[in-house]
Amino acid sequence: MKRLIFFIxxxxxxxxxxxxxTKVKLxxxxxxxxxxxxxxxxxMNNQIDVNLQxxxxxxxxxxTTGGNLLFKAQMNPASGIxxxxxxxxxxxxxxxxxxxxxxxxxxxxxxxxxxFRAEQ
Amino acid sequence: MNxxxxxxxxxxxxxxLFAQGTIAxxxxxHNQVARNVPEGDDFIDIAAGNKYGxxxxxxxxxxxxxxxxxxxxxxxxxxxxVAISAGxxxxxxxxxxxxxxxxxxxxYGQLEVPTNSDIAKVASGIYHSVALRTNGELIAWxxxxxxxxxxxxxxxxxxxxxxxxxxxxxxxxxxxxxGQGWNNELNVPSGNDFVQVSAKFLHAIARRSNGxxxxxxxxxxxxxxxxxxNYIDLEAGWQGNVAIRDDGELVAWxxxxxxxxxxxxxxxxxxxxxxxxDAFFLxxxxxxxxxxADSDGVADSMDSYPDDPLRAYNLSYPLxxxxxWGTLAYEDLWPQKGDYDLxxxxxxxxxxxxLDAEMKVKDIQGDFMLRAVGASKxxxxxxxxxxxxxxxxxxxxxxxxxxxxxxxxxVIEAGxxxxxxxxxxTADFVNVPGNGVYWNTQMEQPYFDPIPIxxxxxxxxxxxxxxxxxxxxWNPYLMVDRIDGHEVHLPGYPPTVLxxxxxxxxxDDTTNPEMNRYYKTASNLPWALDLPIHxxxxxxxxxxxxxxxxxxxxxxxxxxxxxDWYDLGTGDLNLDFIYDR
Numbered sequence: 001m002k003r004l005i006f007f008i009x010x011x012x013x014x015x016x017x018x019x020x021x022t023k024v025k026l027x028x029x030x031x032x033x034x035x036x037x038x039x040x041x042x043x044m045n046n047q048i049d050v051n052l053q054x055x056x057x058x059x060x061x062x063x064t065t066g067g068n069l070l071f072k073a074q075m076n077p078a079s080g081i082x083x084x085x086x087x088x089x090x091x092x093x094x095x096x097x098x099x100x101x102x103x104x105x106x107x108x109x110x111x112x113x114x115x116f117r118a119e120q
Numbered sequence: 121m122n123x124x125x126x127x128x129x130x131x132x133x134x135x136x137l138f139a140q141g142t143i144a145x146x147x148x149x150h151n152q153v154a155r156n157v158p159e160g161d162d163f164i165d166i167a168a169g170n171k172y173g174x175x176x177x178x179x180x181x182x183x184x185x186x187x188x189x190x191x192x193x194x195x196x197x198x199x200x201x202v203a204i205s206a207g208x209x210x211x212x213x214x215x216x217x218x219x220x221x222x223x224x225x226x227x228y229g230q231l232e233v234p235t236n237s238d239i240a241k242v243a244s245g246i247y248h249s250v251a252l253r254t255n256g257e258l259i260a261w262x263x264x265x266x267x268x269x270x271x272x273x274x275x276x277x278x279x280x281x282x283x284x285x286x287x288x289x290x291x292x293x294x295x296x297x298x299g300q301g302w303n304n305e306l307n308v309p310s311g312n313d314f315v316q317v318s319a320k321f322l323h324a325i326a327r328r329s330n331g332x333x334x335x336x337x338x339x340x341x342x343x344x345x346x347x348x349x350n351y352i353d354l355e356a357g358w359q360g361n362v363a364i365r366d367d368g369e370l371v372a373w374x375x376x377x378x379x380x381x382x383x384x385x386x387x388x389x390x391x392x393x394x395x396x397x398d399a400f401f402l403x404x405x406x407x408x409x410x411x412x413a414d415s416d417g418v419a420d421s422m423d424s425y426p427d428d429p430l431r432a433y434n435l436s437y438p439l440x441x442x443x444x445w446g447t448l449a450y451e452d453l454w455p456q457k458g459d460y461d462l463x464x465x466x467x468x469x470x471x472x473x474x475l476d477a478e479m480k481v482k483d484i485q486g487d488f489m490l491r492a493v494g495a496s497k498x499x500x501x502x503x504x505x506x507x508x509x510x511x512x513x514x515x516x517x518x519x520x521x522x523x524x525x526x527x528x529x530x531v532i533e534a535g536x537x538x539x540x541x542x543x544x545x546t547a548d549f550v551n552v553p554g555n556g557v558y559w560n561t562q563m564e565q566p567y568f569d570p571i572p573i574x575x576x577x578x579x580x581x582x583x584x585x586x587x588x589x590x591x592x593x594w595n596p597y598l599m600v601d602r603i604d605g606h607e608v609h610l611p612g613y614p615p616t617v618l619x620x621x622x623x624x625x626x627x628d629d630t631t632n633p634e635m636n637r638y639y640k641t642a643s644n645l646p647w648a649l650d651l652p653i654h655x656x657x658x659x660x661x662x663x664x665x666x667x668x669x670x671x672x673x674x675x676x677x678x679x680x681x682x683x684d685w686y687d688l689g690t691g692d693l694n695l696d697f698i699y700d701r
Contacts, residue, residue, distance in 0.1 A: 026669035026692045031460045034665065036644035037678040041612030044679075044686070045438070045652050047592055053352060055392040059422055070439050073432075073479070074422040077392045078352070078368045083479040084585050084592070086437050088652040089683050115315060117353050 045086045048107050053080040054098055054116035061097040062112070065104065070094065075116075085112065141393075141404045143175055146386050147360065148378045149400035156185040166404045167244075168357060168397025169206030174213075176204050182213050184223075192224030206397070207244035207281075210262075214242050220251060228263035245281025246321060250288070252279050258288055268299030280356075282319035282337075287326075289314045295326055303338035318356040320396060325356045325363075333363060335373075341380075344373045357396020362403075364394060370403070416477040425474070430582070431482050433475040438652040445470055445489065447655035450598040451647045452495050454608040454639070455629035458647065460663040463561045463699070465499055465546065465598055466492035468570065468654055473593070480582035481593065488542065489570035492699070493550045494561035494660050500599035501543040502532075504616045505577070506589050509538045513578040520575035523549055529575055535617040542573060545602050549573070560699065561660040567701045598648065609639045611646040651686050659699045667697035 052060060054075040062071045062085070073081050075098065087094075092108045098116050105112055141163040145154055150171040158175055165176035172186025172193065180199040184192060192209050201221075203214040210224035210231065218237040222230055228247040236259060241252040248262030248269055256275025264270065266284035276288040276296075285299035285306060293312035301307065303322045316327040323337030331350025335343040342361060349371065354363035360374025362382075370382045370391055376399055391403040411420050414429040425431035438446035445468040451458030452465065467488050474483035486503070493499075509531050520529040520542065527548070532539040546552070549571045550559045560568055583593070591613050600606040605620035614633065615621075624631040628641045639647055649664075658667040665672045669692040670685035684690055688698075 026673065028663075028666040028669060028694060029672040031645055031663045031665050032643075034643060034645065034672055034675055036675045038644060040644060040675065040678040041640075042610075042646050042649055042675065042679070043612070044650065044683075055353060057392075057417075057419070064440060068440065071433075071435055072422065074418045076417065076477075077390075078366060079478070080352075081479065082586055083435070083475070084588070085435075086439065086592070088438065088440055089679065091440060117316070 044089055046089050046091070046107065046110060048085040048087055048110055048112050050081060050083045050085055050112045052096060052098070052112070052114050052116070058098060063095045063097065064091060065093050065095055067095075141178075143173075144386055144389055144391065144403040144405065145173070145400055146383050146403070147397075147400035148376065149397070150187050152188060153186045153397070153400060158183045158185055161405075163404055165204050166393060166395050166402045167204045167206035167211065168395040168400060168402045169211060170208045170358070170398040172206070172211075173395075173397065173402055174204045174206050174211045176201055176213070180216070184211065190224070194223055196221045196223055203241065205242050205244040205249070206395070207249065207262075208246040210244065210247075210249075212242050212244050212249050214239055218254065220249075222249065228265075230262040232261055234259050234261060241279060243279045243281045245286065245319065246283045248281055248286070250279045250281045250286045252276055252288075256291060260286060266300035270298055272296055272298055278315070278317050280317045280319040280324060282324060283321050285319070285324075287317050287319055287324055289317050289326070293329070301337075305337040307336055309334045309336060316354060318354055318361075318396075320356050321358045323356065325354055325361050327351055327354050327363075331366060335361070341373060341375045346371050346373065353392075353394065355394045355396045355401075357401065358398045360396055360399075360401065362394045362396060362401050364391065370394065372401070418477045430476055431474050432477045433479070434472060435475060436470060436472045438470075441653050443654040445654040447491075447649075447651040447653065447657070448596055448610075449649045449651065449655065449657055450499075450608055452497055452499050452598060452600050452608065454600060454606075454647045455623050455625075455627040455631075457628040457641060457645065459661055460645070460665070461494060461561070461658040461661055462649060462664050463492045463494035463558075463657045463660065464497075465495065465501060466490075466560075466655075466657050467501065469596075471594065476582050478582075480584050481579065482582045483576060483578050484593070485576045486542070486574060488573040490543070490546070490549055490573060491570045492561050492657060493546045493552055493559040495546070495558065496552065497601045498545045498547045498552070499543075500541060500545055500602040502539050502541045502597055502599055504534060504595035504597070505538045505540065506536075506593060506595075507538060507579060507583055508536050509533045511580050511583075512538060513580045516578040518574075518576040520573065522573045523571045527573065532618070537616065539616060539618070540575065540577070541599075542575065558660055560701070561657075563659060563699065563701075596650075608647050610648045610650050611640050611644075612638055614638050653686060655686050656688055656698045656700050658697050662694075662697035667694055669693065 096103045142161045162178040163175045167174040174184045180201050182195045182201050184195040200216045201213045202216050205212050212222045218239050220233045220239050222233045238254045239251045240254045250260040258271035260269035260271050268286045275291045278289040280287040288296045295308040297306040297308045313329045314326050315329050323342045325335045333345040335345040350366045351363045359376040360379030362372045374380045389405050393404040395402040413426050416429040418432045420426040423432050424434050448467045449462040450465040470487040472485040473481050476482050530541045598608040607615050607619045630642050631638050670682035674682040674685040
């Protein structure tokens with residue numbers, strides 16, 4: 001039994017090692033050798049246009065999917081919530097909590113639009 | 121569409137704290153509808169039926185009232201309802217677990233609700249109901265004598281049910297109709313910009329994304345939808361329709377003259393939701409119950425400045441930075457290429473905006489930490505703001521503070537914009553020895569604590585965020601050797617009107633304002649970076665791509681891979697080339 005376990009362990013370690021070999025190993029590169037696309041401006045932040053609509057003067061919470069609060073405001077039923085949020089590009093989705101709803105919305109396109117009236 | 125209703129219990133508690141909706145009835149309601157309107161100011165949804173009304177309380181319970189001895193008056197018990205809809209003599213309620221309950225008449229199977237637990241929205245017509253599932257698909261039950269329950273496949277964003285027909289807004293934004301259209305109910309308007317649809321009997325109305333309304337179906341006054349104005353909500357009833365305009369006014373059009381005029385007392389209410397019944401309308405006020413000491417429309421509990429009507433919310437950048445700081449890093453040899461260690465000037469920043477109730481910027485507070493000066497030149501640092509100097513409330517602004525003492529930050533007019541010279545010279549804070557010895561960029565040299573620098577600008581007229589230029593509310597830049605006009609901006613950010621245009625395109629720079637190309641080399645290398653974290657910059661003379669191995673593939677991919685290249689925790693680093701103190 002011990003031999004079997006030892007054998008399996010060796011195989012697993014071998015496979016893990018093989019996987020590691022397939023990973024791209026990055027090394028230093030000289031800046032002068034970089035080929036960067038013309039339209040790239042090294043943005044690490046994403047400017048999000050927020051447009052949220054709802055019928056109730058109730059709190060709106062914009063959070064990360066991990067639950068961290070990014071912004072909170074009270075819904076204005078007449079005009080909605082219109083603002084801008086600058087988020088790191090690493091954040092692709094946010095959660096908007098309003099009334100009884102919790103909507104997960106993709107913001108990588110630069111917009112955070114949602115009409116809660118359609119849900120009510 | 122709506123994913124889940126998992127937070128309903130928590131949210132209902134929030135509701136009880138904030139919502140204070142009362143019900144208004146007008147038109148020509150059955151006397152039992154008019155007399156027995158349930159009391160209370162905690163309603164969160166309403167639905168008008170045929171001689172009855174349904175309301176949903178903030179505690180999740182449902183109440184029905186109206187003509188005596190109707191089956192539909194027997195509301196279901198429970199405190200887990202989140203939405204309601206009313207048909208002719210049946211009503212439905214959506215529960216927080218995604219199931220639907222129906223009550224009232226079952227003459228056409230209206231109560232034979234599918235057992236789905238993935239319902240996001242439900243709409244009742246005369247004798248049938250249609251529901252929208254969380255995956256966007258539809259399901260229907262009740263009277264199907266005209267095929268009104270034969271739902272089409274595909275995904276939808278809204279549904280409505282009439283008499284012999286049903287409607288949905290497909291994910292494409294187009295309206296789809298099915299069933300029988302004896303009165304042109306199936307002749308839906310064309311377009312792919314619809315966001316809301318409503319029906320009840322022989323006609324339907326819909327709202328486009330631009331806020332306009334279109335009506336179709338039985339050729340009566342019900343089709344005379346308003347042709348002007350932008351609307352944010354609408355509802356069709358039997359003999360009339362009502363919509364909420366974006367200025368809060370209610371607008372009605374109807375077959376019955378009594379429904380065409382909104383009573384003055386109703387207009388004076390803050391109606392946030394409407395529903396059309398048989399010869400009457402229901403409206404729900406959206407007043408909040410909490411106090412609003414400064415009367416700015418934001419409840420005190422949500423107002424960070426409850427006694428100041430000019431201020432309501434705080435918004436700080438960078439968001440989601442573990443330390444709360446971002447980093448600006450510059451090279452200072454522009455228009456010549458530098459050594460790409462990005463440490464000629466390194467500033468941590470934290471920008472705090474104070475917004476008013478309409479989300480306009482009232483105050484801008486900038487906090488900086490001067491961390492590194494890897495330059496032999498004495499440079500300056502400034503910020504361009506998208507408002508004129510005349511809009512700065514100088515007496516109420518603090519311009520500025522440096523290293524704990526008052527530090528004068530000149531305000532300069534730049535066309536219609538303002539420039540704040542945050543650091544007039546790095547020599548004001550840092551004694552750079554020179555002769556190859558720099559400040560906080562060489563591990564073998566002494567370390568100095570970062571130097572705090574801050575300002576606070578108060579605006580006379582709050583800044584509308586919807587009118588900001590593409591670069592947003594700030595455009596920070598380095599001034600090489602403190603020379604006005606010798607500006608080094610973030611890549612893609614434009615120069616100010618005071619910039620020396622003769623330098624554009626010189627040496628290694630390829631700035632071309634006509635092409636909206638700014639501060640990049642011919643091979644698209646930058647002179648500055650804005651990082652959303654407290655960034656550990658490279659040591660002297662070590663290129664950023666030598667210190668952070670993921671930088672090169674990130675840049676070459678156009679930012680699509682290794683988006684967290686700057687994080688020390690990601691690996692693929694040469695820590696010997698990073699100033700980590």
